[in-house]
Structures are given as C-alpha cells and as structure tokens.
Amino acid sequence: MARTPSTMLPLGTRAPEFSLPDTRSGKDYSLGDLKGTKGTLIMFICNHCPFVKHVNTEIVRMASDYQERGFGFIAISSNDVENYPEDHPDKMKETAAREGYSFPYLYDASQEVAKAYQAACTPDFYLFGPELKLRYRGQLDGSRPGNDVPVTGGDLRNALDCLMEGTPMPQDQKPSLGCNIKWKETP
Secondary structure (H helix, E strand, C coil): CCCEECCCCCCCCECCCCEEEECCCCCEEEHHHHCCCCEEEEEECCCCCHHHHHHHHHHHHHHHHHHCCCEEEEEEECCCCCCCHHHCHHHHHHHHHHHCCCCCEEECCCCHHHHHHCCCEECEEEEECCCCEEEEEECCCCCCCCCCCCCCCHHHHHHHHHHHHCCCCCCCCCCCEEEECCCCCCC
8 A cells, every 4th residue: 555645736726627527427527517616626536545445434424514515526536447447437436326426526537637736646635715726735634544543534624614714724734645646657
C-alpha cells in the first residue's frame, strides 16, 4: 500500500474545466454541469484503494449532508485500467451502486484531468468556492487505515462549513494521503 501525499495545488487556483463520462448514468458531464451554487467538491478516488475504501461511508454521508445545501460533489477516477482492471468503468458503476454514491463517478481515461488538477493520490480532495477558485485541498480527516483514528470527515466538513458560512478557511490544511494515482506507462 503506497502512501502518497497530495501535491497541494495552490489556493486560489481556478478549477480546470473538463467533460467526462459518468459511469453511473452513461452521460458526459462538464464541470459547469455539476458545480454547486455554494461550492464544489472534486474527489479523485478509485475502486481498489484501501484508503478510499476506509473513507467511502463518510464520503457518502458528507454528500448527503451537503448536496442539499448547494454543494456539488464530483468523484473522478483516473487510474490506468489496463494494469488495474478493478478500476474499470464497469467496476466503477458497480462500486457507485454498492456504496450508494449520490454523485457522479466520472472516468478520466486520458488522465488529463488528474494532471490538470495535479492530483497525486486517492483520495485527493479539492473544494472550490462558487466562483470555482480553490479554497481547500487536503485530507478528509486524520484517519488512515490501521491508525485507530475514527473517520469523521472533520477537516473537510470544517472547510465546507466555513465556505457555507462565509468564514475564513482553515490555514492549516494538511495533505491527503493515499495510494498513488496509477499512471499509464508512457511509450
């Protein structure tokens, strides 16, 4: 289990545009189609990563709590499915159904979206304000597989609350930690 931290994209960065297929519905969606009125959370996740499996229940709970308050939630998988077939779009659809994702689970076959966001690991979280400027990036909370810290979503929930209430964002934003994104081999 590789332990790769977030690259911590600079705050204030505008969300890179994209159009990707949703494995749940089969439709293509752009960032503009999915952004929320209060803010937008973009999560780079995958099916097989133990770090993602560890927090899946909290991600689903958080989406349930915040989507109704005007936040867009978007999950993207960018892993190389040739070498990691468990992350194939068909398996993504199964995972979304099994976990109860209420948000699109997009497939980034070219890996260009992950590169544009400088995503490094799964899970990697990016919270953008209504103007699509990056306000928070980093960990869900301090829980990791095997460290006995409960999964609460505390760090990310605090950032969502700050954005919703118009209060200053936390200055101490800790990188997420997870499996590295499985990049395709370049010829």
